[in-house]
Amino acid sequence: MTVQTRLILKAVSFLGLALSIVPAFLVFGGVVSKAVYLQVMILGMVMWFGTAIFWVKRDHTSG
């Protein structure tokens, strides 16, 4: 995996994490509806899992 690909994957992952938390505060503030929030949560989840699986390192230690 090239450095650039890795960077892009990480950027998408962290955007996914942001989408998994920011909308909740927008619901709290009355900015978005709960229905929209629930859909964005799914989007955030897909973005995180779809990309993080490629760059989060395997653990080679035991113990």
Next chain:
Amino acid sequence: MGAGQKSTLVERLDALYEYDREPVSEDKLHGWKTFIAMFSSEHIAGTEFVLGTLLVLHGVTAFDVFVGLALGNLLAVLSWAFMCAPVAVKERLTIYWQIRKIAGPYLTVVYSGLFALILCLLAGSMVAVSTTAIATTAGVANPNYAAGETIPSLPWIAIAVGVGAVIAVVAVLGFERLAHFAKVVAPWMPFVFLAGAVASLPALGVTGPGNFWTVANEKIWTGVPKEGQMPYGFWHCVGLAWLCNIAQHMGMGDMTIFRYAKKWQMGFCSAFGMFLGHYMAWICSGVMCAAFVHAQQAAGVADPNPTPGDIAMLGAGYAGIVCVVLAGWTTANPTLYRAGLAFQVATPNWRRWVVTLVAGVVMIFTACIPAVLAYLDRIVAYYGLFFMPLGAFIFIDFWLFPRLGLVRNYAERRRLTISWPAAVGWFGSFGICFMLYAKDQYAGWAWVNDRLPPFLARYKADLFLQVLPAWIIAVTLYTLCSIIQQRVATVPALEGDVA
């Protein structure tokens, strides 16, 4: 059981941990990041959805939760940092070898076997948590233990068997890939907990930080237990947060992890696990539980049943459901794997996959007992109190014995198969604490009050508040018995004995 069989059992157990026999070498030590990541991921499990909910149902107040859990988790972190990690970085051995040195191989076998059973029980509770999420999605009603449903419906059992079978098969095939997946899941889960709670607050009437505390006391942590639940307070919160991992910190179980630490100060990394998993996550699941109960009551449901799947669905939708399934799955798998390892000791000539599958069957069976989730807080308290004493002995053996002029690792040095001071301290401590608790809780034990001195008969013990008494009783019995063993017994001194 013959002597030959006994030695075989011990040899098998030793062989199982053979690779951990030598202290960890310098080049294999890890830094802060490793321990922060390890604790952050290990302590956000599916069961956090249950324990946060139980605190709400037991009627704690907002102060109890916010301050009591903070204090309990702080005590847990200090226990890791000042009790477990310092001994771990000096000895650099697993808990298994450490217990074997001070208690002898037979008690170590007993410890391993009982530990395997409790691990199956805990893995079962995690399967049950995941099952509630899938059942909610599939439209299958989750069992309501509080309403008297002691056996789940057949469709629910079928789902639990399916979830448990997947977990058991993955554990049999080796869980390296799952361990990687668990590492991927870990950073995302705290966000789902937090999001679910924050998004649930408006439904409870929270309009801003200004009225949060008022709503928290009136609608979430009301101080009034649900009908049929025992009332909990501040010290229960402290005790639960401190106790639920006591087998790992004061019980020294995490010596196995911290033997890889460069410095003992890395014990403070446990704060990331405690304050994310056992503080933030418990508080968030409490908020989601309260939102679910209010929504159900508003819909005319007389006796709401807040299961992990239901509260996660309401708080975070399908992302919440996935979180519950994965939180249960990723933590149940290594738990089952460890249980299989421990069971293997008592099953001669059985293949690893057969043993793990048998452990899986026990896990699935316990997952189908709704009482396990309903009493999970009590189960983890018993688990902690029972396994803590052996860790207390390691601590005392390391710090106190040289100062008292006693020989360290006496069982190993004298090649004893069993250390009677350890047996007296272990079973004596648990027996005394259990009796003091049971005398006021179970009718069958009420007779104890008539035979106790008045000051003890008046003492109303609570399971969660037994940490300190249990530790003190354990180390006192162990130390006194060790003095008798080492000073009274006429055993010739060995090279290296403390004078």
